[in-house]
Amino acid sequence: MQVSKLAKPFKMSFPAISKHIKVLERAGLIVRGREAQWRPCQIQAQPLKEAADWIEQYRQLWEQRLSRLDDYLQELQTQEEQDE
Structure with missing residues (x-):
């Protein structure tokens, strides 16, 4: 799922969502791929x-x-x- 779609339901800034995503990624709870300019996330x-x-x-x-x-x-x- 794209970060922008993940951020949509939350009342948080995109940079704040991005920080949360990075923490989850470092914890091994999600992986981020690369599709052209997109960086989709997948839960682990x-x-x-x-x-x-x-x-x-x-x-x-x-x-x-x-x-x-x-x-x-x-x-x-x-x-x-x-x-x-």
């Missing part, structure tokens, strides 16, 4: 999938840890109630 979904997979691993890890913490805190609360 694989890096997003890799990031989502990495985040999912840590989400599961932290959910397990927080669940164990919750169990421990409930155990402490039960002990305090029994001691009263």
